[in-house]
Amino acid sequence: MSSGANMHITIRLQFAKNVVSFSDIATAIGQAGGDIVGIDVISSSKTHTVRDITVSVLDSKHADVVVDTLRKTTGVKVIHVSDRTFLMHIGGKIEVKSKIPIKTRDDLARVYTPGVARICTAIAEDPTKAYSLTIKRNTVAVISDGTAVLGLGDIGPYAAMPVMEGKAMLFKQLAGVDAFPICLDTKDTEEIVQIVKAIAPAFGGINLEDIAAPRCFEIEERLKQELDIPVFHDDQHGTAVVLLAGLLNALKIVDKKIEDIKVVLTGIGAAGIACTKILLAAGVKNIIGVDRQGAIHRGVQYDNPYWNEYANMTNPENISGTLSDVIAGADVFIGVSAPGILTVEDVKKMAKDPIVFAMANPVPEIDPELAEPYVRVMATGRSDYPNQINNVLCFPGIFRGALDCRAIEINEEMKLAAAEAIASVVTEEELSETYIIPSVFNNKVAERVREAVMKAAYKTGVARKDDMMFR
Numbered sequence: 001m002s003s004g005a006n007m008h009i010t011i012r013l014q015f016a017k018n019v020v021s022f023s024d025i026a027t028a029i030g031q032a033g034g035d036i037v038g039i040d041v042i043s044s045s046k047t048h049t050v051r052d053i054t055v056s057v058l059d060s061k062h063a064d065v066v067v068d069t070l071r072k073t074t075g076v077k078v079i080h081v082s083d084r085t086f087l088m089h090i091g092g093k094i095e096v097k098s099k100i101p102i103k104t105r106d107d108l109a110r111v112y113t114p115g116v117a118r119i120c121t122a123i124a125e126d127p128t129k130a131y132s133l134t135i136k137r138n139t140v141a142v143i144s145d146g147t148a149v150l151g152l153g154d155i156g157p158y159a160a161m162p163v164m165e166g167k168a169m170l171f172k173q174l175a176g177v178d179a180f181p182i183c184l185d186t187k188d189t190e191e192i193v194q195i196v197k198a199i200a201p202a203f204g205g206i207n208l209e210d211i212a213a214p215r216c217f218e219i220e221e222r223l224k225q226e227l228d229i230p231v232f233h234d235d236q237h238g239t240a241v242v243l244l245a246g247l248l249n250a251l252k253i254v255d256k257k258i259e260d261i262k263v264v265l266t267g268i269g270a271a272g273i274a275c276t277k278i279l280l281a282a283g284v285k286n287i288i289g290v291d292r293q294g295a296i297h298r299g300v301q302y303d304n305p306y307w308n309e310y311a312n313m314t315n316p317e318n319i320s321g322t323l324s325d326v327i328a329g330a331d332v333f334i335g336v337s338a339p340g341i342l343t344v345e346d347v348k349k350m351a352k353d354p355i356v357f358a359m360a361n362p363v364p365e366i367d368p369e370l371a372e373p374y375v376r377v378m379a380t381g382r383s384d385y386p387n388q389i390n391n392v393l394c395f396p397g398i399f400r401g402a403l404d405c406r407a408i409e410i411n412e413e414m415k416l417a418a419a420e421a422i423a424s425v426v427t428e429e430e431l432s433e434t435y436i437i438p439s440v441f442n443n444k445v446a447e448r449v450r451e452a453v454m455k456a457a458y459k460t461g462v463a464r465k466d467d468m469m470f471r
């Protein structure tokens with residue numbers, strides 16, 4: 001399965017009308033396995049036509065095959081090839097906009113010096129005024145060190161930026177939050193902690209993103225203790241919240257109780273450990289974690305201290321072995337690990353009505369099309385298949401709620417409330433094997449999460465803003 005399903009390329013080509021017809025060109029593209037999804041006529045003369053042909057291909061290698069085929073077709077000249085996804089990223093995806101235009105000298109004197117000095121003085125006298133007189137009440141820093149970018153691994157801070165810009169777009173579109181992508185050129189825990197603390201005054205919250213385990217745990221813990229604004233590692237908690245929402249609904253379909261199921265989870269990193277903890281808190285009793293070396297179990301001294309702790313809280317029968325060994329009889333598979341590690345043979349060994357959540361991005365643990373005939377409920381982290389279990393359903397709404405009540409933290413109660421809120425968007429009538437989780441575009445999600453999170457924040461005493469509605 002490719003990372004670029006739905007990859008489209010647009011090929012601008014010129015062809016000599018008396019040498020080759022458009023139907024010859026379409027046949028050549030079809031024979032190369034491409035699927036024409038759009039045609040635009042750019043110009044036409046008596047002898048030549050220039051057209052933009054948009055073709056759906058599997059991946060970049062396949063794109064090369066299609067283009068080479070056209071280059072070899074007599075009478076055809078390929079002028080250029082563009083990829084819609086690359087075009088969308090030219091110059092980056094976000095910008096800063098002013099709320100007020102500066103049209104006159106008077107405006108200038110108020111937004112900037114000298115007028116602004118009175119505002120600065122007011123905040124210096126009472127720093128809480130930063131919430132009413134600066135962007136702080138609506139801002140989140142999306143911080144990454146580029147070490148666990150999606151499932152691409154340690155690709156560095158420059159390469160991490162497009163993901164962080166994408167997260168910022170989603171924060172804004174789905175919840176009106178102004179998020180800033182900040183990729184740090186350091187992997188040093190202490191340095192990351194100090195940098196985030198130093199930039200915190202401008203922000204109402206900190207969203208840690210794509211920082212690899214186990215370093216991410218210490219960074220988050222330290223920042224939670226040392227800052228008075230919410231700090232939330234999205235890959236841990238956002239993923240866990242959405243996973244729980246999806247599982248609660250999937251279990252209704254297969255009519256199984258959460259305390260009776262056997263869960264096998266692969267990838268005992270940031271997402272995997274947090275998903276495990278939320279499932280244990282929700283009542284799962286039998287959960288077996290599998291990483292590269294096989295099932296995590298007691299009796300082994302792991303170098304990773306979080307795995308020793310993990311072995312103590314999971315795997316009640318202390319089973320060892322590979323994924324293929326431990327998957328037998330499992331009701332649920334959860335993958336937050338690597339592409340293609342679950343086979344159809346593994347799925348066939350699962351209990352009746354298997355639930356498979358293959359959530360690695362961009363390429364899941366099993367191709368949904370291969371798994372589908374053998375599973376009852378199939379979900380991935382991707383938007384091009386049904387049941388997208390992705391933290392994007394959580395982070396905009398959870399931060400919206402936390403910012404609106406000026407929460408000092410995002411605690412367990414707020415996360416559970418968010419999971420229940422997401423699950424509740426799918427009504428009993430709507431619930432089906434291919435609709436266990438609402439779409440990212442369902443505009444009820446962020447609002448419902450916000451309300452539930454605010455309620456939980458007031459209930460647990462972490463909200464700082466006085467709000468009659470929630471008293």
Ligand SMILES: NC(=O)C1=CN([C@@H]2O[C@H](COP(=O)(O)OP(=O)(O)OC[C@H]3O[C@@H](n4cnc5c(N)ncnc54)[C@H](O)[C@@H]3O)[C@@H](O)[C@H]2O)C=CC1
Pocket residue numbers: 148149150151152210211212213234235236239266267268269270271272290291292335336337338341359360361362380381382389390391392
């Ligand atoms: N759908 C969603 O919302 C989300 C999906 N993810 C995906 O989950 C994956 C892991 O992300 P993080 O936890 O942030 O990374 P991480 O680097 O913290 O953890 C990854 C873990 O997977 C393990 N792993 C790698 N290859 C494996 C294999 N062949 N078999 C078993 N375990 C293996 C690693 O050893 C590591 O412990 C990525 O593909 C990421 O895209 C992560 C967060 C959200």
Ligand SMILES: CC(=O)C(=O)O
Pocket residue numbers: 148149150151210234235360361381390391392
């Ligand atoms: C969705 C996401 O945050 C990830 O795959 O890392």
Ligand SMILES: [Mg+2]
Pocket residue numbers: 150209210234235
């Ligand atoms: Mg992530």
